[in-house]
Amino acid sequence: MSKKPVRVAVTGAAGQIGYALLFRIASGEMLGKDQPVILQLLEIPDEKAQKALTGVMMELQDCAFPLLVGMEAHSDPMTAFKDVDYALLVGARPRGPGMERADLLAANAQIFTAQGKALDKVASRNVKVLVVGNPANTNAYIAMKSAPSLPAKNFTAMLRLDHNRALSQVAAKTGKPVAAIKKLTVWGNHSPTMYADYRFATIDGQDVKDMINDQEWNANVFLPTVGKRGAAIIDARGLSSAASAANAAIDHMRDWALGTNGEWVTMGVPSQGWYGIPQDVIFGFPVTCENGEYKVIEGLPIDAFSQERINKTLEELEGEKDGVKHLL
Ligand SMILES: NC(=O)c1ccc[n+]([C@@H]2O[C@H](COP(=O)([O-])OP(=O)(O)OC[C@H]3O[C@@H](n4cnc5c(N)ncnc54)[C@H](O)[C@@H]3O)[C@@H](O)[C@H]2O)c1
Ligand SMILES: O=C(O)C[C@H](O)C(=O)O
Numbered sequence: 001m002s003k004k005p006v007r008v009a010v011t012g013a014a015g016q017i018g019y020a021l022l023f024r025i026a027s028g029e030m031l032g033k034d035q036p037v038i039l040q041l042l043e044i045p046d047e048k049a050q051k052a053l054t055g056v057m058m059e060l061q062d063c064a065f066p067l068l069v070g071m072e073a074h075s076d077p078m079t080a081f082k083d084v085d086y087a088l089l090v091g092a093r094p095r096g097p098g099m100e101r102a103d104l105l106a107a108n109a110q111i112f113t114a115q116g117k118a119l120d121k122v123a124s125r126n127v128k129v130l131v132v133g134n135p136a137n138t139n140a141y142i143a144m145k146s147a148p149s150l151p152a153k154n155f156t157a158m159l160r161l162d163h164n165r166a167l168s169q170v171a172a173k174t175g176k177p178v179a180a181i182k183k184l185t186v187w188g189n190h191s192p193t194m195y196a197d198y199r200f201a202t203i204d205g206q207d208v209k210d211m212i213n214d215q216e217w218n219a220n221v222f223l224p225t226v227g228k229r230g231a232a233i234i235d236a237r238g239l240s241s242a243a244s245a246a247n248a249a250i251d252h253m254r255d256w257a258l259g260t261n262g263e264w265v266t267m268g269v270p271s272q273g274w275y276g277i278p279q280d281v282i283f284g285f286p287v288t289c290e291n292g293e294y295k296v297i298e299g300l301p302i303d304a305f306s307q308e309r310i311n312k313t314l315e316e317l318e319g320e321k322d323g324v325k326h327l328l
Helices: 016-026 045-064 100-123 134-144 160-174 209-210 215-227 231-236 243-258 304-327
Strands: 008-012 037-042 068-074 085-090 128-130 154-156 186-187 195-197 266-272 282-290 291-294
Touching: 008 016, 016 037, 016 045, 016 209, 016 243, 037 045, 045 068, 068 100, 085 100, 085 134, 085 243, 100 134, 100 186, 100 304, 128 134, 128 243, 134 266, 134 282, 134 304, 154 215, 154 282, 160 186, 160 209, 160 215, 160 231, 160 243, 186 304, 195 215, 195 304, 215 231, 215 304, 243 266, 243 282, 282 304
Parallel strands: 008 037, 008 085, 037 068, 085 128, 128 154
Antiparallel strands: 154 266, 186 195, 186 282, 266 282, 282 291
16 A cells, blocks of 8 residues: 655755755655655745746656655745645755855844744644754754744754765775765764764774874864865855755655664754753764654763864854844
8 A cells, every 4th residue: 555645845945955855855765765745845935936946846747756746836834834744944045245144144043933933833743854054053943942842853954964075085085985884973063163073983893093093184184174065065166065965965854764774874953961062952963763763872982182173063053042042
């Protein structure tokens, strides 16, 4: 018997990440090749954006995806999020010319307050929310705080792109395939302050730290490369990462929904005090997923170098949180 369709909301659906994401959701790459989906797509109430969304929907239709059993265009989160089981919050206000960081935080705070409130009112009580739009951790925090009747644990931010970037750098350094690398993680904020950590990673049972054995490379090559990768892509492409960001969003949601078979992945999730990170700060942690739930790996030793990096990314997140507290 075929499964009951699930409702998937995607915001910023006519944007460049949306274009790299929707076709993969509709083909079953996110929730499984046996899971029918209904796409509920949100764009701003602007003629050009809505027209572009219509074009994307025409293309989705032209793919004749067997799993795509419904599709709707929306300009209001209150209708877009009705009964949704999954919400991918991609649309956000980009930094414009002359815009200060505080202005960017405030503009996005408005968007994510409204979207959090709408999720609170109309989404499924089990909705799984992934925030991709930057600043992703703080936007997820705002949406979570604006949705008090939903479980806080259902709000997550995307650190998976940083995780995947770190995997590829370690693979290149060791000459081993990415699939062989286990137990890597990225702590903190989706920003250049994130701390990609291979201290626990193994390849075919061997410690990656011993294989690399180069703290100078870790501190001065690996961490800056992963941390500044988003800016390097903007510089090279003239646009921010889109296909790799969409791919990371698919990975994040697929693993959350379908499980990781004991493998570690990184998710930005509201802290419950793990590793001294204050309650509710949305922070990248190592997790495993099973039965639709993530579980943070606890009890890992944190050395002085790692603690310093974790403190730095936490400090940045606390600063972002302070910058929006008057708006919540
Ligand atoms: N977390 C990550 O790893 C990561 C990686 C890459 C990009 N990003 C972020 O993802 C976001 C989207 O990137 P993009 O390249 O698709 O941008 P884009 O500008 O191509 O598309 C964004 C779309 O969102 C729409 N939008 C804006 N406000 C909206 C709202 N309130 N409701 C619904 N739609 C809205 C815009 O109309 C636009 O079509 C950006 O904030 C970007 O910085 C995050
Ligand atoms: O959009 C950006 O600023 C960069 C993006 O978050 C990325 O990591 O590629």
